[in-house]
Amino acid sequence: MSGIDLLFHSGHITTLDGAGTVAEAVAVADGRIRAVGTNTDIMALAGPGTRRIDxxxxxxxxxxxxxxxxxxxxxLSRPPFSIDLSDRAVSSVREIREHIAGQARTRPPGGWIRGWGWTERHLRELAERGSGPTRDDLDPVSPDHPVLLTHFSGHAAWANSRALEIAGVTAATPDPDGGRVVRDPATAEPTGELHETAVALVADRVPEPTPAERREATAAAMAELNALGVTSVTDPVVTPPMLRDYLAMHRDGALRTRVTTLLNWTWPSVTTSAATIDEAMRYAGTGSGLGDDWLSIGGCKLFxxxxxxxxxxxxxxxYDDGCCGSLVTEGGDDAQRxxxxxxxxxTLHRHRFQVQVHATGDRACDGVVDALAAAAEADPWPDARHxxxxxxxxxxxxxxxxAAHGFVANTQALIKWQVSDALRGVVDEPTWHRNIPVRSLLDAGVVVADSSDAPVTYPDWRQGVETLVLxxxxxxxxxxxxxxRLTREQALRAWTNAPAYQEGRERTKGHIAPGALADLTVLAEDVLAVDDEELHAVTPVMTVVGGDIVHDAR
Incomplete structure (x- = not known):
């Protein structure tokens, strides 16, 4: 056999083929896995043009x-496009003000200042006073610049007075369906904190980044993901302009991760109307599966x-405040929603779009599954994998x-790791422990794919795997x-096999076997041998996508 492009040898090829196979070497040719086996067998396939990697x-x-x-x-959530307000970067309102003041000095009056990633628990002043952020925290350093700072979750935002003024948000502004304008209890004036659909009241006034800025940000994100060992992603909110960006990058050969897209027509609002979906279906002219191995339409996203x-x-x-939350769909009561x-x-199922639905509360999860099952039973589509x-x-x-319908659970152990300390006491203790019941899901026969939801978390799959285990x-x-808790192999499969199943590409992705796409994550350590507590620290040294080395830190 000739034409081998890459050959990895003298290591532990963790194939995740379902049989527990660990080989010594693997050969790559023409973007695919050519052979997996012993050092002796695979080294014999090398030719004069083969790159051998020990x-x-x-x-x-x-x-x-x-x-x-x-x-x-x-x-776009990271510099230079947005201030990094994650707990990796700031720990106080004072630091946030310093960042905003610095931005204000370099921008003309009226220019918007954006930030992403703040968390109440990790801002010292908010924790001390036991209340949420306010526009008064921001106004002294930004009297002439509108400021909008997005919560780490993406489900809330923090605006200054200038931003609220531009958006026309006042004491007389009603709460939108599925959202809340947080108000001063004495005056009813908006405090600057916005929840769920209320975020769009201000976010819709922020100028969109240019296509060039969006593509630059996307390229930077892909490079960072490659350095972590990531070769594929599903982007769960892709608007029409974003889809055009991805298509342009694909045409230019600029994609460095494979991208599966979930279409959405209402972001930043989390409420999607039936009229919007009907209109989209009238003109979409496609369904799930359009595309190729690099860029494809996976389905649609709902909240x-x-x-x-x-x-x-x-x-x-x-919750601890006596409320129970609600759906964010249209309607005046629970039954209507x-x-x-x-x-x-x-509607989406009938038009053969895989439907992926955000649901976190127990009533929401059960309601979504009931609706998905009803659609599947009324109009069978075995390959839906909602x-x-x-x-x-x-x-x-x-x-x-x-399990009966082949639906997938897409979980985020990284979110559990990041927010569970703050959630204790917000929900009751049994709910706190059960939150994200991955073992129960697997035991029931459900495919579980784990993911980061970045920029909600930093997309470090290693910490995700460790959290699934510990x-x-x-x-x-x-x-x-x-x-x-999961076994280590189950946790690794949640970041490889299961996502491929979610995409409908389990025959060509998510395992190492002849004929599979040559997408590989190379680690300095034997990932099956390190201690559980050290899984977060294994070292990605090389990333291969389609047989091309896209990151090399050796």
Whole structure:
């Protein structure tokens, strides 16, 4: 056999083929895996043009597939496009003000200042006063510049007075369906904090980045992901301009990760109307599957509810403040909102779009699964593989329905790791432990794909795998749901095999075998031998996509 382009040898080829096969070497030709086996057998295939790479006892995984990552948003959430307000960068309101003041000095009056990633728990002043952020925190350093700072979750924002003025948000502004303008209880004036659909009241006034800026941000995001070992992503909110950006980059040969897109026509609003979907279906002219191995339409994204951290996830048991959250679909009461959700799902299913629905509260999870199952039973489509995004709290009946219909649970262990300390006390203790019940889902026969939801979290799959195995929280190291721990191989499959199944590409992705796409993540260590507590620290040294080396840190 000749024509071998790349040959990795003297390591641990962790194939994740379902049989536990670990080989010594792997050969790549023409963008595909040509052979897997012993050093002796695979080295014999090398020719004069073969690049030989000594793994020196390290390991090779199928390329990491982050199956729910906002690719362009991740790029735009970081400098120079946006101030990094994550807890990796700031720990106080004072620091945020310093960043805003610095931006204000370099921009003409009226220019918007954006930031992403703030978290109440990690801002010292907010924790001390026990209340949320206000426009008064920002106004002294930005009297002439509108400021909009997005919450780490993407489900809330923090605006200054100039931004609220431009958007026309006042005491007389009603809360939009599915959203909340946080108000001063004494005056009803908006404090500057906006939740869920209310974010769009201000965000819709922010000038869009140019196509060149968006593509630059996307390219930077892909380079950072490649350095982590990521070879594929599913971008779960892709608007028409974003899809045009990805198409342009694909035509130019600028994609460095494979991209599966979920179409959305209403962002930044999380509420999608039946009229919007009907109009989109009238002109879409496509369904799931259009594209190629590099860029494809995977389906459509809907939102059912909010998130537990904002007490907007729809729960059967009340939060610490007595509320239960709600759906964010259209309607004046729960029954109407459930009916609206079912209509949206049925329409997309009928037009053969895979439907992926954000649901975090237990009532939302169960309601979404019921609607997906009803659509599937009324109009069978065995290859739909609809997805329950986040899947924080599905009930046992919902899990059985998911398994019966081949639905996927797309979870985020990184979010659990990041926010569980802050959630303790917001929800009751049994709910806190059960949150993201990955073991129960797998035991029920549900395919579980794990992902980062970046920029909600930093997209480090290694920490995600460790959290699936240990279930420890980030700051206090508390174990949240020991009975939901996964084995190491199950955790690795959640970042490789399962995402490929979600895409309908399990025959060509997510494992290392002859004929599969040559998407590989190379680690300095044997990933099956390091201690559980060190999984977050394994070292990506090379990333291969389609047989091309896109990152090399050796």
């Amino acid at each position: 793994l020196a006892g390290g390991s090779v995984l199928p390329g990491i597939n982050d199956s729910h990552l906002h690719l362009q948003f991740f790029g 059912a509810d909010g998130i537990p951290a904002l007490r907007s996830a729809w729960m059967s048991r009340p 459930l009916s609206s959700l079912a209509t949206l799902i049925e 997805v329950l995004i986040h899947a924080n709290l599905p009930g046992e009946r919902a899990m059985k329905l998911m 279930r420890r929280t980030r700051h206090e190291g508390a174990v949240s749901g020991a009975d939901q």
